[in-house]
Amino acid sequence: MDPAEIEFLAEKQLISIIPKFNLNHTIHLISGDIGPFRSGIPVRVPIWLAINLKQRQKCNIVVPEWMNVETLEERKENEKQSEFFTKMPNEHYMEVSRMLFETAGDEIQKIDEIRTVLKDIWDLRMSKLKASINKFIKSDTGIAQLDHLTQLEINSVRPLLPDSLNIISSLEKDQDSDGEDNSQSQNRASSSFAQ
Amino acid sequence: MFTEKAVDLLKELDRCPDTLPPYHEKMVRAVLDEMNILFEKNVEVLNSSVSDNLGEFMPVLKFRHAALERNKRCLMAYFWNRLLKIRQMRWEFGRILPPDVKSNLSEAEVNWFNNYSKILANYMKSIGQGCGLNLLQNMDPPKSLYLEVRCLADHGEIKMENGEVICLQKNHLYLLPRSACEMLIRQGILEQVVSF
């Protein structure tokens, strides 16, 4: 998957905006209803719409609660202390931040500091992920549990990890065929990872 | 040595993973000739020998048969791997191939390309609840309806969905609907301008 596609998925998340216009009726979309809009009254809309309105100066974006230096510093400390991955405030934290930095930079306070902390968190998690993958490949176990990884993070090791597992399994097998039961389920597991 | 020519065909394909080398009519024919010779020689042995000394000829019979099969496999792999690339061309170059690319295709391959194009077009027409759906559009998630593009070659006129006609000239900048220019960007005629 391309990072752009993951960002596209993240755009479906809802975010609060304060509209600068009035629209009295509801807009019915496949993904759900949005509106009505009252000037000055906060309303939840998908991020893609928030960005579009913001670009046309039709709204202000309410910065998500977690997007501030203190909260993120705390998360960073937790991440540093923990041997495992910690839960992130948002499952698309990198994508949402990037989009808001780009379009609503004027509304985020201490944007540069936030950017730095986020990068630190990302780097911490990436090096953890890298280390655990190296360990996983070297070991003979076929299972690894990694909680709290976000979609973008999982995607960062594609296609390398699923392909490598496929290679190892094909080297271990005596034949390339669909007949064997366990190899089949193994292939399915890794190919679903590859999607 | 038998099968060398067939393997050479594959080696060439293998050396150019990103382009399609010219179709080697002569080489393919030579491989087919070799296959015929292998087959005829085996038939000859089988017809002339009596069953009790057949064992003596077994190694050479088996070898020729294996060489025959291997030639066949190489040729099939040659055609198949070329077809994969030709299919990819439909998605990258579009419905019309540049003449110098087209000249690398055999006649059968050109036919295949046209048929594939037709099937794809029919399929795209049939989906999307009666109004059709262009699968070549929005290959990346769209971010905006309009794109700023620079023209890299004198392309001439294009017709917009709203009927408007625009003449694309080299080094000019245009603001075009995404749907109108996406394929042209992929074809390298336009280049998307990024503003930082």
Next chain:
Amino acid sequence: MKLCRSHYFDLEDILASHETMPATFTEEVKGLGFLDPGAVTDNITPKTKLELPFWILQVLLQLPNKPVTVELPKAFNATHRDIFSADACIVDFNKLCKFFYTFGKILARAKLKESPEIKKMLVETFKQRFRYVFDLSQNVETEKLASDKMDRMERELYNESRTAQVRLNQWMSVGIGTIQAASMIVNHRKRKLTVFEL
């Protein structure tokens, strides 16, 4: 992903089974003299030593009397198996055996007496070198030449992974990329350019 499963049309599988191995004939084989450039008759005499492609040897090994004994190619012999288990990362597969894993897989499945050992060695070697491939592919600043010592399968893995990493880095720094010209078209143009320069 075409990486691991060999199939009938698989270029890599065909080219790998064309790799040669030293073989010694233990019995006379009638009619196959043309395989031996030094043969005086139509037959191959016992004790003849030839370097033959694997697919031919496979035919001979399947004959009821097995008229040949094969020696493992250099990359798979005992000495190299020891080198791999000491430090697999230093080995230059591009020089030693371009289709190391694919050919190795063929040998491991050929029911030779060393097959089980080869199979074990392939898995271990891949695991040992994984980190080397992984690290290089993440480090996108290094030149493409980094893949010099890799075998074909590793190189493909490396290239795919590197492309994904470049996309991710791009996204991180400038956001969603622009629409790109298709790879075939870029290559087509490059080639045209070089032809022009010549």
